[in-house]
Amino acid sequence: KTQSVSSFNCNTANTGIPIYECEALVALYNATDWDNWYDNSNWLDPNKQVKTWARVEVQNGTVTILEFANNRLSWIIPPELGQLKNLKSLWLGGNKLTGSIPHELSYLKNLEILGFIDNQLSWPIPVELGQLKNLKSLNLAINQLSWPIPPELGQLRNLESLWLQFNQLSWPIPPELGQLVNLKDLALHINKLSGIIPAELGQLSNLEELQLIAKQLSWPVPPELSQLKKLHTL
Numbered sequence: 001k002t003q004s005v006s007s008f009n010c011n012t013a014n015t016g017i018p019i020y021e022c023e024a025l026v027a028l029y030n031a032t033d034w035d036n037w038y039d040n041s042n043w044l045d046p047n048k049q050v051k052t053w054a055r056v057e058v059q060n061g062t063v064t065i066l067e068f069a070n071n072r073l074s075w076i077i078p079p080e081l082g083q084l085k086n087l088k089s090l091w092l093g094g095n096k097l098t099g100s101i102p103h104e105l106s107y108l109k110n111l112e113i114l115g116f117i118d119n120q121l122s123w124p125i126p127v128e129l130g131q132l133k134n135l136k137s138l139n140l141a142i143n144q145l146s147w148p149i150p151p152e153l154g155q156l157r158n159l160e161s162l163w164l165q166f167n168q169l170s171w172p173i174p175p176e177l178g179q180l181v182n183l184k185d186l187a188l189h190i191n192k193l194s195g196i197i198p199a200e201l202g203q204l205s206n207l208e209e210l211q212l213i214a215k216q217l218s219w220p221v222p223p224e225l226s227q228l229k230k231l232h233t234l
Contacts, residue, residue, distance in 0.1 A: 008044040016049035020083045021063050025050065027080035028066075032073040032097070039071060062086040070094035077116075082107040093117040093139065101140075103128040115139040117163065122146065125164075130155040139163040141187065149188070151176040161185040165211065168192055173212075175200040182206055184230075189213035199224045209233040 010022035026044065034040055039055065042048040051058035057065035063084050073095035081090065082104030088111060097119040105114070106128035112135060121143040129138070130152025136159060146168040153162070154176025160183060169191040177186070178200025184207060194216035201210070202224025208231060225234070 008046065013046045014049065016051055017058060017061060017063055022050065024078075024080040024083040025053070025056070025063070027078040031076050031078040032095075033075050036072050036074065065089045066091065068092045068095065073097055075099075077102055077121075079104040081105060084108065086110055089113040091115040092119070095119055097121060099123070101126055101129075101145075105129065106131045108132065109134065111135055113137045116143065118142040120144060124148075125150055125153075125169075127152045129153065132156060133158065135159055137161040140167070142166040144168055146170065148172075149174055149177070149193075153177065154179040156180060157182065159183055160206075163187045165189045165191070170194065172196065173198055173201075177201065178203040180204060185209045187211040193217060196220075197222055197225075201225060202227045204228060205230070207231055 008026060010019045010026060015022045029043055041054040042052045043054065050056055055067050055071060056063060064086055065088060069091055073092060074097065076099040077097055079102035082102065085107065087108050090111060091113060093115045098121065100123035101121060103126040111132050114135060117139045122145060124147035125140065125145055127150040130150060135156050138159060141163040144167065148171035149164065149169055151174035154174065159180050162183060165187040170193065172195030173188060173193055175198035178198060183204050186207060189211040191214060193214045196218055197212060199222040202222060207228050210231060
């Protein structure tokens with residue numbers, strides 16, 4: 001175990017990263033029940049630079065990857081993570097995080113991978129996530145997210161994988177998802193989606209896997225889906 005949060009000062013510690021990034025990591029440490037983490041080695045050790053902290057990758061003096069899969073994080077995702085402006089991958093899957101997804105994550109303009117699969121997150125998906133123009137993978141599956149799928153996600157033109165299955169998402173599938181021209185995997189099954197399947201999904205020419213299992217979806221299946229020549233799973 002490492003020392004308490006209150007005794008760590010980002011202004012005086014030799015962390016090897018900007019102070020605002022250090023403060024974001026301290027907020028993560030404090031907000032996610034650090035004492036029960038599976039691995040918190042070197043965290044908040046004033047004699048260890050951040051590049052040696054468990055589950056953190058630093059490149060050129062800035063935090064680029066946070067990989068916390070199955071590390072027993074609980075409580076909430078702190079909004080301060082939005083200060084890690086050079087972050088490329090944020091993966092917090094397989095933990096016990098609750099509460100909402102902070103809209104401040106939309107500040108992470110360099111983010112390519114965002115994964116919160118298999119937690120206990122609730123509330124709507126923030127519409128602000130549609131601002132993450134470099135995002136390639138968005139995995140929010142196996143949570144308790146509710147309300148409609150934000151049509152703003154259709155702005156993520158570089159997205160290759162969108163996994164939202166096993167949530168409580170409702171209302172029709174937004175036709176704006178048909179704008180995700182680079183999408184290969186789309187999984188929306190086991191939600192509370194209703195209405196028709198948008199014909200616009202037939203525009204996803206790179207789609208390989210499409211999963212839409214839902215009791216409330218209604219006929220007809222749009223013939224435009226026959227245009228998905230790369231599709232191997234429907």
